[in-house]
Amino acid sequence: MKAQPIDVFARDLEEEVRHAVLDGSSSGYDKRLASLTSDFADPDLLRRTAGRIKQHTLENLDTYLPRVEEKLIANGVRVHWATDAEAARRTVLGIMRENGADKIVKSKSMATEEIALTPFLEKEGIESLETDLGEFIVQIDHDHPSHIVKPIIHKNRRGIARSFEREGLGAYDDRPETITARARTFLRKKYLEAQVGLTGANFLVAESGRMVLVTNEGNSRFCLAGTDIHIAVTGIEKIIPRERDLPLFLSLLGRSATGQQLTVYTEFISGPKVEGQPDGPGQMHLILLDNRRTELLASKCRDILRCIRCGACMNVCPVYRQASGHAYRSVYPGPVGAVLSPLLAGNKFPELADLPKASSLCGACKEVCPVDIPIPDLLLRLRDRAKQEGVKSPGTPPMGGWAYMASKPSVWRASLAAGKVMNYVPMNLIPVPALRAWRHSRELPPWRGGAFRKWMKIHAKEKGGES
Amino acid sequence: MSGDRETILKRVRDSLAGIEDRTPYPEYDESLAVTAIRSLDGDLWERFSERFVAVNGLPITSPEELVEYLKSFEHTTGYIDPDLQTILAPYFGSGFTIEDRFDRDRLDDYRFGITRARGAIAETGSIVVTDRGTSSRLGALAPWVHVACVRRDEIFRDTPAAVAHMEDDPNVIWITGPSKTADVEGIMIEGVHGPGVQICLLLPDDVRKVQPTDA
Numbered sequence: 001m002k003a004q005p006i007d008v009f010a011r012d013l014e015e016e017v018r019h020a021v022l023d024g025s026s027s028g029y030d031k032r033l034a035s036l037t038s039d040f041a042d043p044d045l046l047r048r049t050a051g052r053i054k055q056h057t058l059e060n061l062d063t064y065l066p067r068v069e070e071k072l073i074a075n076g077v078r079v080h081w082a083t084d085a086e087a088a089r090r091t092v093l094g095i096m097r098e099n100g101a102d103k104i105v106k107s108k109s110m111a112t113e114e115i116a117l118t119p120f121l122e123k124e125g126i127e128s129l130e131t132d133l134g135e136f137i138v139q140i141d142h143d144h145p146s147h148i149v150k151p152i153i154h155k156n157r158r159g160i161a162r163s164f165e166r167e168g169l170g171a172y173d174d175r176p177e178t179i180t181a182r183a184r185t186f187l188r189k190k191y192l193e194a195q196v197g198l199t200g201a202n203f204l205v206a207e208s209g210r211m212v213l214v215t216n217e218g219n220s221r222f223c224l225a226g227t228d229i230h231i232a233v234t235g236i237e238k239i240i241p242r243e244r245d246l247p248l249f250l251s252l253l254g255r256s257a258t259g260q261q262l263t264v265y266t267e268f269i270s271g272p273k274v275e276g277q278p279d280g281p282g283q284m285h286l287i288l289l290d291n292r293r294t295e296l297l298a299s300k301c302r303d304i305l306r307c308i309r310c311g312a313c314m315n316v317c318p319v320y321r322q323a324s325g326h327a328y329r330s331v332y333p334g335p336v337g338a339v340l341s342p343l344l345a346g347n348k349f350p351e352l353a354d355l356p357k358a359s360s361l362c363g364a365c366k367e368v369c370p371v372d373i374p375i376p377d378l379l380l381r382l383r384d385r386a387k388q389e390g391v392k393s394p395g396t397p398p399m400g401g402w403a404y405m406a407s408k409p410s411v412w413r414a415s416l417a418a419g420k421v422m423n424y425v426p427m428n429l430i431p432v433p434a435l436r437a438w439r440h441s442r443e444l445p446p447w448r449g450g451a452f453r454k455w456m457k458i459h460a461k462e463k464g465g466e467s
Numbered sequence: 468m469s470g471d472r473e474t475i476l477k478r479v480r481d482s483l484a485g486i487e488d489r490t491p492y493p494e495y496d497e498s499l500a501v502t503a504i505r506s507l508d509g510d511l512w513e514r515f516s517e518r519f520v521a522v523n524g525l526p527i528t529s530p531e532e533l534v535e536y537l538k539s540f541e542h543t544t545g546y547i548d549p550d551l552q553t554i555l556a557p558y559f560g561s562g563f564t565i566e567d568r569f570d571r572d573r574l575d576d577y578r579f580g581i582t583r584a585r586g587a588i589a590e591t592g593s594i595v596v597t598d599r600g601t602s603s604r605l606g607a608l609a610p611w612v613h614v615a616c617v618r619r620d621e622i623f624r625d626t627p628a629a630v631a632h633m634e635d636d637p638n639v640i641w642i643t644g645p646s647k648t649a650d651v652e653g654i655m656i657e658g659v660h661g662p663g664v665q666i667c668l669l670l671p672d673d674v675r676k677v678q679p680t681d682a
Contacts, residue, residue: 059489157652177656
């Protein structure tokens with residue numbers, strides 16, 4: 001039977017991976033929820049306010065972008081603008097060439113994943129090493145991250161230990177302590193060898209030009225202590241207006257991502273190091289990336305640009321938990337990815353148009369979203385767009401008959417009465433593939449069509465009699 | 468690229484042209500984002516210590532206690548911020564090798580790094596470190612044990628206070644516990660890249676306050 005690509009991924013997923021993803025995404029849920037709901041006087045107001053601040057910023061980017069640029073320049077940062085992935089990659093390469101640099105240590109950044117920076121740089125003879133433990137493992141395995149906060153949620157310790165052995169990082173030992181200690185030993189030399197530390201940014205404050213970067217591992221801090229040049233790549237939607245907004249966003253980000261009050265290393269960076277400071281970059285570049293964000297800004301789905309990349313929506317999503325991140329075939333998985341990825345795909349929208357459909361619209365993602373993004377509504381808008389554009393939907397049963405029935409009251413009534421026949425038809429013999437697939441793991445209850453209408457009629461009479 | 472700048476700004480303006488009512492900036496009370504379940508009243512070092520312990524930090528109130536701790540784990544070689552040498556060096560006996568310059572070529576020789584913090588945050592158990600106040604980024608990061616030194620009157624009550632008093636420094640960091648990861652099967656391991664042990668030492672009140680020196 002024909003099926004949507006995401007369904008095929010979910011169906012063919014190895015059991016071991018399915019369990020790893022299911023465990024990894026559901027564990028810690030109580031801790032995250034408690035840290036969000038029980039610590040504050042009005043937790044819901046917190047996230048609604050954060051959502052409005054981001055929405056306000058997005059709708060005034062024409063003011064905020066030049067403002068933040070002005071501040072950054074005043075702080076001694078060299079600002080670059082990149083319309084698309086290619087422009088951003090070229091800009092990074094240009095900075096490398098200009099400085100005769102050939103080694104980068106990278107801290108985790110979704111924007112650089114999005115522009116596929118590392119494969120490009122490697123082709124140009126530049127070593128670009130991921131330093132976040134999970135991303136490092138993804139890199140040595142030539143794999144892709146499957147979660148935006150927990151990149152190797154799909155892997156277990158045995159596979160990681162085998163990879164380390166293969167890469168010459170030590171004999172097989174799958175204890176997480178050993179794995180971590182070996183990465184520590186290997187990576188700390190690399191921080192000192194590289195000339196460039198490359199990072200993303202979690203927030204960019206318009207008022208001061210300070211960029212904020214959070215990591216638990218402290219790898220971004222090491223990137224910015226060992227190297228001479230800092231390059232940051234950030235989407236234009238990362239701006240927040242004022243410094244005073246920081247506690248709100250930092251609090252929501254740490255709690256929503258991992259249930260922490262604050263992420264361990266929260267760095268506020270506004271330029272090159274001070275004179276007298278022996279360590280760290282004396283040169284800082286910031287690349288402001290569009291890459292279709294302005295298209296999203298013009299669309300009915302602009303709310304998705306509020307996203308602060310906490311990963312909460314994928315952790316709670318029943319579809320993500322079963323399908324894993326790779327089923328989304330793009331950099332951003334889960335509910336946020338189901339909205340963002342098809343939109344960032346440009347004219348390849350049809351290839352990812354199945355993602356918004358892979359949802360029961362249960363709304364769990366909206367409930368946990370720290371910036372209150374109405375993800376289910378956005379999914380519906382994208383389904384509508386796919387329909388309008390005539391994107392094929394393999395595996396979806398034809399709905400024409402249903403539409404006809406549901407829009408004609410008389411036909412509806414007749415079919416309610418006739419539906420009783422279904423109680424006597426052997427359903428598993430009906431040769432409709434979609435029905436068969438549905439029936440594979442489900443039982444239909446006995447047909448009771450029309451019962452409610454009957455009840456309503458009697459009820460209305462009784463009520464009428466009373467008055 | 469300058470061409471890209473104009474293109475992006477034009478795209479932004481065009482994208483926003485269709486929005487009739489732009490969402491206003493929502494005014495809100497800063498206390499909205501402050502933890503309401505724990506009291507932040509009383510001695511801020513006490514409040515800070517409680518939260519610092521909760522994030523696996525180790526608060527220490529005297530140099531003697533610190534030296535005992537380091538000795539017990541045989542951490543005998545370390546870096547101490549030149550400004551702290553006069554106060555702390557006398558407490559370290561002959562069994563210690565203390566350096567006032569962090570040599571990056573001998574990164575792993577240092578078992579501990581003692582640096583001046585610019586402050587701390589009671590609400591979250593965070594240490595505030597700056598470029599001007601902290602002598603070496605690597606000295607506060609690479610050794611297994613990091614000791615941040617802070618005075619009682621440098622502790623902020625909560626995160627809005629810490630933000631409101633954030634210095635004009637190019638590199639301000641809030642450190643909330645040891646460097647850690649849960650990337651492997653969600654199991655928490657401390658000491659990934661940075662310190663596995665994060666200590667905060669309370670300095671006597673008569674130690675002079677960190678003054679941001681103009682570069």
